[in-house]
Amino acid sequence: MSQKWPPPKPKLAQEDFDEAVKTNIDDFDMAPEEAVQNAIEEFTVQGYDLSAVVKAAGGVDTDNHPLTAASAALAAALESxxxxxxxxxxxxxxxxALSAEDAAEITALSQVAIKSKCLAPVLDAARVCADDLPNGRTALLLSLAVARQAMGLPAPEVRDSFAESNGSELLVRLMDKAQGDAPLSTALALTAEAAMTLAEKNKQSLFVSGFGAKALSQLSQSCAHAEAAEKLALTRSLCASLASLVNSDDPRAEASHAFKNTLQLAKDCDAANVLLQALRATAEDADSYCATLAAVARFAANDEICRQFADGGCVEDMLAALKRHAGDRAISRGVLLTLRQLANSDAVKTLLAEHGALQLLVALCGGEGAPDDVVEHALGLLASMMLRQPDIASQAASVGADDALICALSQRASSGAVLRQACAALRNMVVRNPELRAPLLAKGAEERLRAAKSAHAKVLSDVASAALRDLGLDNYSDAAPPPVTKKPINFRPDQEMSEKWVIDRS
Structure with missing residues (x-):
């Protein structure tokens, strides 16, 4: 099943913008600055995306730009x-020539990169160097770095030229040649990731060329020697590229193949077990572990795959990591996000509850020290665990989740994102457990929900109203909140977890 995207805004061509500015100057006697501003306003009203347009009279001189000259010189040398x-x-x-320091320079450089088609000769250089290994290894690594630099520009047309220049076939062929060369394999994986970012066509081209299967095979091999720094770097880059391969992030595409491709890699290449190996191999390296978690979250696409991960013991391992690394923002966020994705499976929800997840989440949500984004994801996981699970909701209440939610609504009142997840968790707690409504109301849930709804109307109006409704209140749509009665919160989260966080609101 392919994911559908809403139609994106049409991108305005640089030539059309330049022509409008010229018309304003020639036909309406506008000063250059006025002509540019008028063109910006007109095209914005018409619904165009101007993000990649150089907003200056005369645009950018692409023909005489150093990047155009350097790309042409490289292409000519390769032909001879x-x-x-x-x-x-x-x-x-x-x-x-691809270097730029500020936003205006980067926008101008993007236009030059598009018109000069600079990526094609760089990929051609990689082909020539690959055929001249080992002599061409240094130049090959440089060509891959330059390709990543070009594809990192905010110009999707440059990335699109990767597939048009047969970049997928090149990378997959080089993966075979790079066996045993960890730095080169890492560079190839990073280049694939750069090519696939926000580029559905490149993802599918690489998938059809066999990149996913080869990357999983290399990942399995790298896990056997993950203690070496070079192998850890390779594992990180492979996980990042695999996560990008199955990420439906291109809003320009009419549909994404991410879900279908995920299922195929899980079935044909045992992706879940390979990623489980990677999780254990990277457990002591924070950056690598976070990259692996991101890949696990992307591959947890259906109930069967989520169960595979759970059967391999990753739920228990991640909960242990969450407790062991309490105080580490990146790992905590990564674990919580991944567990939240896995918790789309009812079997995983039950497993989480059986292994003490509720107590850990209550400690995170009810304490003051954890950053807002960690609490947001902890509340999101709590909400997912209780969704359509009245027994887990009752268990959560018995370990203090109701008090933790009231604390979150009170102590995180400035964060709309945290409050939104708190509202969702509160809803899921009471919607099938009406006996839990009265205790929450007695602790001040109504006043705090209405205050949150009033303070963050744009992001909370819907979910806060739904929470009030599920608490059994008839006037859940009322806009004006009643005065908040300061009720004491007799709640002390788990001290072992809470003390590992240093309070820092900066």
Whole structure:
């Protein structure tokens, strides 16, 4: 099943913007600054996306830009020679021309990169260097770095030219040549990730070329020697590229193949078990562990795959990591986000409850020290666990989740994102457990929900009203909150978890 996206705003071509500015100057006698501002306003009203347009009279001189000259010189050299001699120097010129310091320079550079088609000769250079290994290895690594630099520009047209230049076939072929060379394999995975970011066409091209299967195979091999720094870097890059491969993040695409491709990799390549290996191999390296968690979250696409992860013991491992790394923001967020995705499976919800997840979440949500984004995801996981699970909701209340929710509504009143998850968790707690409504109301839930709804109307109006309704209140749509009665909150979260967080609201 493919994911549908709403139609994106049409992107305005630089030529159309420049023509409008020229018309304003020539036909309406506007000053250059006025002509530019008028064109911006007109195209904005018409619904165009101007993010990649150079907003200056005269636009950008692409023909005489250093990037155009450097790309042309590289292309000409490759046409006249089939070896890697001298390629590195030409690539360095392209690399230097791709440098920009501020937003205006980056926007202008993006236009030049599109018009000069700079990615194609860089990929051609990689082909020539690959055929000249080991002599061309240094230049090959440089060509991959320059390709990533070009594809990192805010210009999707540059990334799109990756597939058009047969970049997918090149990378997959090089993955075989790079066996045993961890730095080169890492560079290839990073290049694939750059190509796939917000680019559905490149994702599908790489998938069809076999990138997913080869990346999983390499990941399994790298896990066997993950104690080496080079292997950890490779594991990180492979996980990041696999996560990008199955991420439906391109709003320009009419539909995404992410779900279908995830299922195929899970079935044909045992993706869940490979990622389980990676989780254990990276457990002592925070950056690598977080990258692996992100890949697990992306691959947890249906109940069967979630169960595979759970059967492999990752739920218990992640809960242990959450407790062991309490105070580490990145790991805590990564674990909570991944468990929340896995908790789409009812079997995982039950497993989480059986292994003490509720107590950990109550400690995080009810304490003062954890950052708002950690509490937000802890509340999100709590809400997911209680969704359509009245027994888990009762168990949550018995370990203090009701008090923790009241604390979150009170102590995190400035964070709309936290309050939204608190409202969702409160709803799921009481909607099938009417006996829990009275205790929450007695602790001040109504006043705090109405205050939150009033303070964050844009992000909370719907979910706060639903929470008030599920608490059994008839006037749940009322806009004006009653005065908040300061009721004492007799709640002390788990001291072991809470003390590991240093209170820092900066």
């Amino acid at each position: 020679s089939d070896n890697s001699s001298g390629v590195a120097t030409l690539l360095e010129a392209v690399e230097q």
